[in-house]
Amino acid sequence: xxxxxxxxxxxxxxxxxxxxxxxxxxxxxxxxxxxxxxxxxxxxxxxxxxxxxxxxxxxxxxxxxxxxxxxxxxxxxxxxxxxxxxxxxxxxxxxxxxxxxxxxxxxxxxxxxxxxxxxxxxxxxxxxxxxxxxxxxxxxxxxxxxxxxxxxxxxxxxxxxxxxxxxxxxxxxxxxxxxxxxxxxxxxxxxxxxxxxxxx
Numbered sequence: 496x497x498x499x500x501x502x503x504x505x506x507x508x509x510x511x512x513x514x515x516x517x518x519x520x521x522x523x524x525x526x527x528x529x530x531x532x533x534x535x536x537x538x539x540x541x542x543x544x545x546x547x548x549x550x551x552x553x554x555x556x557x558x559x560x561x562x563x564x565x566x567x568x569x570x571x572x573x574x575x576x577x578x579x580x581x582x583x584x585x586x587x588x589x590x591x592x593x594x595x596x597x598x599x600x601x602x603x604x605x606x607x608x609x610x611x612x613x614x615x616x617x618x619x620x621x622x623x624x625x626x627x628x629x630x631x632x633x634x635x636x637x638x639x640x641x642x643x644x645x646x647x648x649x650x651x652x653x654x655x656x657x658x659x660x661x662x663x664x665x666x667x668x669x670x671x672x673x674x675x676x677x678x679x680x681x682x683x684x685x686x687x688x689x690x691x692x693x694x695x
């Protein structure tokens with residue numbers, strides 16, 4: 496298979512019950528890396544390796560996105576944000592980062608056929624992004640935010656799920672079922688629509 500696209504990074508705050516709050520789009524995807532890390536152990540006997548084991552520990556996650564919406568500062572990083580249409584964020588030393596579920600869609604070619612894969616990380620904690628600014632010069636240089644975090648297994652031992660579909664809509668519907676709620680896109684939020692679907 497060959498990956499030819501990445502779209503729709505989606506975040507939903509993880510509640511203490513293991514369910515998720517209303518998920519939302521985390522800007523538009525530019526790049527994403529998920530790197531699993533494993534704990535390894537070996538047992539040597541009679542001058543040779545007799546046992547070897549390797550178990551998932553965590554995965555490093557790095558997302559480069561077009562923007563980090565105001566809502567993310569509350570849901571992901573625990574900051575206080577302004578009510579209603581106020582675009583303010585207050586940072587406090589006691590603010591705590593939250594665990595979130597994360598989803599995205601990849602587009603790929605499998606045996607010459609285009610497919611859309613839904614991807615879901617069950618439990619991720621991101622670090623606050625660094626800020627990088629530059630003055631405007633003779634050419635336009637875009638500065639986009641990048642956030643890093645760690646994905647780990649939930650209480651059931653699951654850390655990631657993927658499923659391949661023929662259409663993007665099918666992949667999006669699958670993501671909705673993983674969150675247990677329908678993703679609210681920016682246009683829906685502005686128009687005051689809050690969509691939900693049944694948990695499966």
